């Protein structure tokens with residue numbers, strides 16, 4: 001056993017139900033990345049990423065700052081399209097279809113592949129409207145009260161807000177705001193939820209609630225999470241992708257996927273020394 005096994009048991013024992021993060025190896029890939037590179041202008045920020053995103057599993061992306069985790073995450077729902085000069089090479093399929101094919105509507109992509117950001121970003125509207133708005137702009141108008149309630153229940157927020165649905169979403173605590181953003185994302189019933197460091201602005205209690213919620217959501221949704229917190233990756237995810245940044249002959253840094261595997265394997269018996277050095281704290 002390598003030194004890298006140091007915190008897996010602790011990490012897994014500190015969250016109720018964390019052992020449900022045993023991966024289901026038969027879970028089929030909802031998305032598949034094949035040799036994906038992402039460029040900002042002429043700069044290749046991440047190169048050659050090949051990995052699956054498996055159905056109803058949580059996939060964590062970890063690695064040192066600047067290795068391209070957020071860049072790859074944004075490529076999964078075409079958020080990079082909104083950045084001038086950004087483009088991708090390689091191929092990403094979603095249910096077997098090329099996500100970047102000319103006839104694919106990026107708005108529809110973002111409805112089916114939702115996103116939750118690092119900093120909770122509720123709209124300056126009521127709690128109710130935060131959830132209803134996303135439904136309306138997606139053309140959903142019927143059974144609004146039921147839909148809003150279900151999303152807030154599924155976002156583990158209903159009991160805390162059911163008596164103040166008309167209050168501003170901005171008046172909630174940071175952790176509640178993030179659960180509101182999750183409720184807003186799941187209201188339109190996406191297939192996949194992308195989370196970019198969803199707990200980095202939250203205290204440990206609020207973080208624990210979001211982690212518990214992620215376990216619940218993985219019964220229905222496929223989740224990809226970028227996290228700097230390795231114990232969080234160990235606690236919540238079924239699969240882990242470790243990225244790092246490599247310097248080429250011209251001294252330019254490019255992000256690269258080093259290892260993708262079951263989370264248990266990555267944290268107890270990684271195959272690449274760079275993964276082991278990172279998770280044991282010798283690097284990064």
Ligand SMILES: Nc1ncnc2c1ncn2[C@@H]1O[C@H](COP(=O)(O)OP(=O)(O)OP(=O)(O)O)[C@@H](O)[C@H]1O
Pocket residue numbers: 040045063064065066067068069070071072083255
């Ligand atoms: N909009 C952008 N325009 C130009 N370069 C960018 C842009 N966004 C990211 N980059 C560059 O791409 C590389 C990867 O950045 P990215 O934010 O994806 O890394 P990360 O691993 O998510 O980092 P962190 O953990 O610090 O958030 C970095 O060199 C970064 O400077």
